[in-house]
Amino acid sequence: DAKTTQPTSMDCAEGRAANLPCNHSTISGNEYVYWYRQIHSQGPQYIIHGLKNNETNEMASLIITEDRKSSTLILPHATLRDTAVYYCIVRVEGQGFSFIFGKGTRLLVKP
Amino acid sequence: ETGVTQSPTHLIKTRGQQVTLRCSSQSGHNTVSWYQQALGQGPQFIFQYYREEENGRGNFPPRFSGLQFPNYSSELNVNALELDDSALYLCASRWDFSGLDTQYFGPGTRLTVL
Numbered sequence: 116d117a118k119t120t121q122p123t124s125m126d127c128a129e130g131r132a133a134n135l136p137c138n139h140s141t142i143s144g145n146e147y148v149y150w151y152r153q154i155h156s157q158g159p160q161y162i163i164h165g166l167k168n169n170e171t172n173e174m175a176s177l178i179i180t181e182d183r184k185s186s187t188l189i190l191p192h193a194t195l196r197d198t199a200v201y202y203c204i205v206r207v208e209g210q211g212f213s214f215i216f217g218k219g220t221r222l223l224v225k226p
Numbered sequence: 227e228t229g230v231t232q233s234p235t236h237l238i239k240t241r242g243q244q245v246t247l248r249c250s251s252q253s254g255h256n257t258v259s260w261y262q263q264a265l266g267q268g269p270q271f272i273f274q275y276y277r278e279e280e281n282g283r284g285n286f287p288p289r290f291s292g293l294q295f296p297n298y299s300s301e302l303n304v305n306a307l308e309l310d311d312s313a314l315y316l317c318a319s320r321w322d323f324s325g326l327d328t329q330y331f332g333p334g335t336r337l338t339v340l
Contacts, residue, residue: 158331216268
């Protein structure tokens with residue numbers, strides 16, 4: 116079973132920040148939080164990952180709470196092309212096994 | 227573009243047949259994973275290959291099998307196809323040695339079983 120809980124769907128106005136929450140209350144100390152997104156019927160696209168510090172790259176920012184039980188992915192200026200299903204995944208860095216996906220959050224960016 | 231390619235793009239088979247799906251990993255990646263994604267669901271992990279050996283498997287029956295070749299390309303084979311095998315099949319590659327575990331996915335193969 117997925118170790119994360121996400122809202123089923125969210126809307127965001129074009130040009131505004133999209134804030135996507137994720138709960139991972141059972142996360143362990145060495146488990147990273149990964150975010151991927153999947154635009155309709157394409158392969159999932161890597162966005163960002165982090166352990167305990169906030170992270171930022173050219174696509175998004177990742178804010179992880181101090182207790183690490185939840186995180187928020189921020190798309191600072193959402194565009195229509197950001198409409199996708201966003202997956203929050205928790206896994207242990209360096210293990211041989213792969214990701215366990217949940218159902219993700221369907222983000223709809225509206226004009 | 228991730229550099230991970232899959233073929234074919236679409237495939238239609240009938241129940242009971244066998245199918246082989248192919249994946250070419252991103253250059254330099256030594257680990258490949260396969261996922262099955264049913265309509266409306268998140269991807270489900272099938273298995274993973276590292277240096278031509280399976281080193282992880284999800285909850286899938288033995289009729290799902292795979293191969294990884296020395297050039298790190300990979301195949302997913304499914305025998306005795308069932309209607310429920312209809313799905314998008316994704317492969318993902320990564321470089322395991324660096325300790326970084328970011329996977330890069332291909333575009334997928336859409337399999338329809340009639």
